[in-house]
Amino acid sequence: MGNKHENSTILERQAQKLKPPSMFLVALLNDDYTPMEFVVAIIQEYFNKDRETAMQIMLKVHRDGKGVCGTYSKDIALTKVELVLTHARKAGHPLQCVMEEV
Numbered sequence: 001m002g003n004k005h006e007n008s009t010i011l012e013r014q015a016q017k018l019k020p021p022s023m024f025l026v027a028l029l030n031d032d033y034t035p036m037e038f039v040v041a042i043i044q045e046y047f048n049k050d051r052e053t054a055m056q057i058m059l060k061v062h063r064d065g066k067g068v069c070g071t072y073s074k075d076i077a078l079t080k081v082e083l084v085l086t087h088a089r090k091a092g093h094p095l096q097c098v099m100e101e102v
């Protein structure tokens with residue numbers, strides 16, 4: 001192996017290449033059919049929000065068409081989208097859940 005100077009130069013070069021992982025927001029979209037209470041329960045269950053916060057997010061989606069439920073690493077965001085969509089379809093609701101890089 002090289003001397004200390006060469007070693008630290010390699011480590012410094014590696015550190016310069018490291019980037020923080022990209023993050024993804026997960027949002028719900030409005031529709032005319034999914035019950036408000038179902039959306040509140042989804043936000044509480046999958047995004048770890050208390051009932052008041054979940055209600056505020058649901059009302060924002062209802063009013064504005066879209067609302068952010070959380071921001072996560074790519075794999076966690078993907079899993080949340082899949083779990084929410086599976087739960088909604090099993091319950092017969094058209095709720096849409098999307099992720100976007102931030």
Ligand code: TYC
Pocket residue numbers: 028029030031032033034035036039058059061062095096
């Ligand atoms: N707009 C729906 C209703 O009036 C409620 C709703 C809120 C649906 C948020 C989806 O992501 C949503 N029943």
